[in-house]
Amino acid sequence: MTTAKILLVDDKEANLVALEAALRPLEQELVAARSGEEALRCLLHDDFAVILLDVQMPGMDGFETAAQIKERERSREIPIIFLTAISREMHNQLRGYEVGAVDYIAKPFDPWVLRSKVAVFVDLYDKTHRLEAQATRLAQSNAELEQFAEIVSHDLRNPLVSVVGYLQMLVDDHDDLPDEATEFIQRALQAAESMGKLIDDLLGYAMAGRTVGQLRATDTGQAVDRAVSNLHAEIERAGATVKTGALPTVRADSSQLTRLFQNVIGNSVKYRHSDRPLEVAVDAERDGDHWRFAVTDHGPGVAPEEAGAMFDRFYRGASATGRPGTGLGLAICKKVVEGHGGRIWAEPADGGGTVVRFTLPADVSKAQN
Template sequence: MVDDHPANLLALEAILEPLGQRLVKASSGPEALRWLLREDFALILLDVQMPGVDGFETARLIRQRQRTRYTPIIFLTATNRDEAHLVHGYAMGAADYVVKPFHPDVLRWKVEAFVALYRQQQRLQQQEAALWERERHILERQSELRFRRLVDSMPQLVWALLVDGTISYANRGWLDYAGLTPEQGRRWEEYQRCVHPEDLPRVRKAWDASLHTGRPLEQEYRLRRARDGEYRWFLARTLPERDEEGRIVGWISTATDIDDARRAVETLQAASEAKDMFLTMAAHELRTPLQAARSYAHLAKVKAGEQVEPGLERALTGVHRSVNRMARLVENLMDVGRLQRGELHLEPGEVDLTALLREVVEHFQPLTEGQRIELDVPRGLVLHADRDRLDQVFTNLVANALRYSPGEAHLRLTAREEAGQVHVEVTDRGLGIPPGQLEHVFERFSRAHGISYGGLGLGLAISRGIVEQHGGRIWAESPGRAGQGSTFHVVLPGAPRQSDAASG
């Protein structure tokens, strides 16, 4: 009730008190607006003629707020009964217009009608809210049912856990696999009975750590299958569920059967180990007869003397070359075995890398017609490394570059210092490395161009092992097109000394 005359407010209070409603009195438009900021009202009785902010302006301000836009307003006035004045009042948002003096019962009936309408609206809103809440619960139950059906159809084993680790749900996959009832599937002791005894301590320890830290968990362990009692390997992942504030409210855990894949990997590993064992044993057995053949070939050439016939000399030279090639292959097989077992030992010392690279280039002299090796290395590059093993690395790289650069091969061997390291590059203009092979060329028995160019595919694997054992890196770059060749990079740690640069 808004009126600037206290007597009028008392009169309104007396008329409306029999309705049993809470009545709030305001002596001005601004005071009424303050009440409306704090509370909702069923009806506003608003006097038109008030000093300052009159009834029309107060109504306009009330209608501007979303919260009070539809609150009914009855204007009370003792003046301006003409039609234009009434129209203006309704335009300002009046629900009704009462002209003083008015009959008390009439006003009371009008107010009672608006109060009844307000209560009915409240009941409708409450019913709507109740219906919406019920619908929400139905939708949630349907969603949960669909979720459980989906989870039950998954091949993975799935558990939902409370924040303390208590199992609240286990899917049909787990119940069928372990032969448990839904009630048993929620018991930790039943779950633990299915874990392989050798894996159980490790599983418990990892799970306790995740509960303590809140971190995701991933581990492999064996679970017993109820149908035949077989233990199969599973990959289990457990993730925390968090609320909007980041607090853990539960856990979701899944287990995926990886037994067949794991057994396949173990079979391949066993086959690979058997192959490595065979190659190592074969290399050991071949070393002695090859050494003997090399000695006999050398002895025959010595005994033949300088008067040996050209045909016999070519034969002896060919035998000696073939024996040396076989000996190198055997040594490569031996080195691969040592790398696999971690038994390739280094004998580090001071190495003049400049001199070493010059010797590598000289080793391949004389080259065939049209082939040449350009050497660009500064003087005084010194490393602390195993000289023989580095010689093996760079010899392998140059030999490969020549092998895959048919015709007029042009190789470039460069070295430079880089922040306390030495960077060596071997660049050719040969066949290049096909796309998709760059990441495989350093694997054992890998040959980017098949068997057409010979070799066992061990040189780069051995080179990588030697470089990495020195604490360095080796990699290859290639556009993959013939004529654009490849570049092999070797970066080795050290404290090189740099003097005047020279080209060779």
């Protein structure tokens, strides 16, 4: 525990001595001020856990001093304990303060009661400081991690581009290569391509939580259209159709929303039965203060024990065998949905297949347009 400062304000020396004696066992730093003015000066440059303030003082009295303390940004949050002979009039004056901002102790005070009250505030001060320090450390390490991901992705991508470039030149410029060599080169190109995707997905994953501050009223129908257009080649190849119901406007980061639909619809297309036509349905219904979305397919479905794990990073299920992917798609979706204040999960679809459901807050009014 760090040592906190406690400010004792009383014009009478004997009272200060009594306060110091009562509080010494707390082993905190006690600072004495002999007037309201002196107290205000102390508060200019130091931070205190709590202020003990005598009400009856010549010149600026305790209430006036408190009013000035509460007016200043720097000292506004410091709790005050008034030391006073309590009267009806005093009661009324104390009522003017917000609950928790002030407390009082009747004079003559019981040292044990005084010490316990002050100890509570010292404890609160200590916890608040620890939390603040923790929040700062967290924000710092998050920022560092994101920066790290960006640098790593960038620096991995550059050499990969030259690997692909040289391999491509080998294939394009040398038609006299033995068949085996051409096949090896093709395999190397495929590996380079999946490494490129992994780098993109890792970067996508690192960035996916950064939605706050960019939330705007976003038409989810348009986000689905963009996702479908990005998946055009795969959808065409699969001979799949994507059917959308009436979709709402939500408060969201529009590119993250597109990515979310793209990953989920992309999975339905990738993990399909090859012997039947595929239809993917995208619907939404209102559920209290959220919209609940559903992306339904009639593919091989997921086993109940897979339904939770598939949102984990790098998880690849039974259906993934022989199909390209990094297992980051749904982990990115989870980050995006949770970053928007929603939830995502999967269920078996009626008649076989998978439904991926997620919620997004319905209140568009807070959106920054």
